[in-house]
Each structure stands twice: as C-alpha cells, then as structure tokens.
C-alpha cells in the first residue's frame with residue numbers, strides 16, 4: 135500500500151515543505167556564476183528589446199513573472215524599462231515573503247544587495263554600493279502586484295484580468311511545477327496564452343535534473359531537455375530566438391541540485 139507521503143500531490147508537497155526563509159538562505163546567500171548567468175542574460179535581453187527602441191512609442195512593457203517564489207532579483211532588469219510588473223506564485227507563504235520585502239525599507243535589502251550591485255554595474259560603469267540600493271528601490275516602485283498563480287490551470291492567473299503581457303519571465307518554475315514530462319507542454323501552453331502576439335517568454339532553469347532539496351526533503355522535478363522545451367514551444371506557435379547554457383560545475387558544488395546545465399531561453403510568440 136502506498137504511504138501517505140507517496141500519495142501527496144506535488145502541490146501539497148510545495149505547501150507543506152517549501153519554506154521561503156530556508157530557500158533564500160540555502161540558494162541565495164551568496165551570488166555565484168549561475169545567478170550572474172541569469173542576470174546578465176536578462177540585462178542583455180532588455181537592453182536589446184527595450185534599449186534600442188528608446189524614444190519610440192510602446193517601450194513601456196507589461197511584464198509578468200511566473201513562479202517568482204520569495205525572490206525579487208529576476209525582475210531587476212525589467213524594472214529599468216517597465217513600471218508595470220506583476221509577480222506571481224503558487225504559494226501564499228512565498229507571495230507574503232515577497233510582499234513583505236516590497237513594502238520594507240533598506241534594512242531588508244542585505245541578501246539582495248550583491249545581486250542588485252551586479253545588475254547596477256551592467257547598467258553603468260560608475261555603479262557603487264549606493265546604486266544597488268537605488269536599483270532595489272526601482273524594483274519596489276515597478277512591481278504593481280504579487281498575485282496567485284498555478285501554471286497547471288488553463289487560466290494560470292486564476293481569474294485575474296491582468297493579461298496579456300508583453301514579456302513573461304519564469305525561473306526554475308515549470309519543470310518544478312509539473313509531475314510528469316507529459317504535463318510540460320500543457321504548462322507551457324497555459325503560460326503562453328497570457329502573452330501578447332509577438333510577446334516574449336523568457337525561461338531559465340536546469341536541464342536533466344530530477345530534484346532539488348529543501349532541508350533534507352527532495353523536491354521532485356522533471357528531467358527537462360532542450361528538445362522538450364523547443365517542441366513544447368513550437369506546439370504553441372513560439373520560436374526560440376535565444377538559447378544559452380551554463381555547465382553545472384561552474385556553480386558552487388555544495389548547492390543541493392542535480393542538473394547538468396542551466397539554460398536561458400527566449401521564445402517569441404509568432405502570432
């Protein structure tokens with residue numbers, strides 16, 4: 135007979151096991167090559183997509199982050215160009231943690247300062263420590279709301295009228311949210327329908343991993359490949375326009391992750 139543990143849905147596992155404070159401490163206590171890879175690629179995307187269109191109508195983009203968790207750093211570059219950012223997550227405890235940070239002052243910025251400083255330096259050669267605080271203030275100003283989200287639902291924002299978005303960002307989310315590879319194309323389809331025609335979906339995550347850990351609990355994820363991502367995107371009328379990888383060994387060995395590489399993928403919705 136299956137044990138109670140085995141009968142839990144992935145959603146229940148998240149609700150019971152995912153502790154935002156622990157997650158931040160374990161995975162974000164120091165910036166490393168993996169975070170830099172994500173932040174640098176995000177910076178480049180926004181420079182190219184918004185920077186080159188400076189002074190033209192429509193630069194201000196509507197941006198959604200899906201599965202933000204308790205982490206504000208993946209919208210730092212977006213906040214340079216948009217003051218219409220919506221963050222979202224499945225878990226109330228993650229949304230509360232993010233909202234708490236958004237409404238706090240500089241005394242709560244400690245963990246995120248090195249990430250903000252890294253982006254500030256990409257934005258300006260003269261960036262100093264003060265610039266990092268300013269960048270985080272900019273995020274606070276640009277995030278309009280933090281709302282519930284479930285990428286397994288055909289209406290992932292659960293009735294919110296915020297869509298469509300010009301840009302959707304999702305980091306280590308879809309491959310963690312689905313319970314089997316079969317569900318992955320559906321999750322992609324659910325997210326892509328929140329995107330405007332010609333909009334961009336930016337995804338970052340890990341390839342070929344099977345779990346990550348919260349304390350000693352292994353949280354399962356699907357073994358994702360580039361082929362699975364590109365086939366799911368093609369199935370919903372999206373084309374990959376940028377793809378980069380970073381080998382796992384460039385991240386700290388003590389991180390409890392088993393993927394072979396990180397990926398950064400930008401897909402464009404063609405219609």
Ligand SMILES: C[S@@+](CC[C@H](N)C(=O)[O-])C[C@H]1O[C@@H](n2cnc3c(N)ncnc32)[C@H](O)[C@@H]1O
Nearest residue numbers: 201202203224225283284285286305306307311
């Ligand atoms: C590994 S964490 C990633 C968090 C953050 N994006 C990051 O990169 O650090 C996975 C996130 O996916 C969220 N998640 C799990 N199931 C989900 C679902 N069905 N819909 C949306 N988000 C989900 C979790 O709440 C969690 O915040």
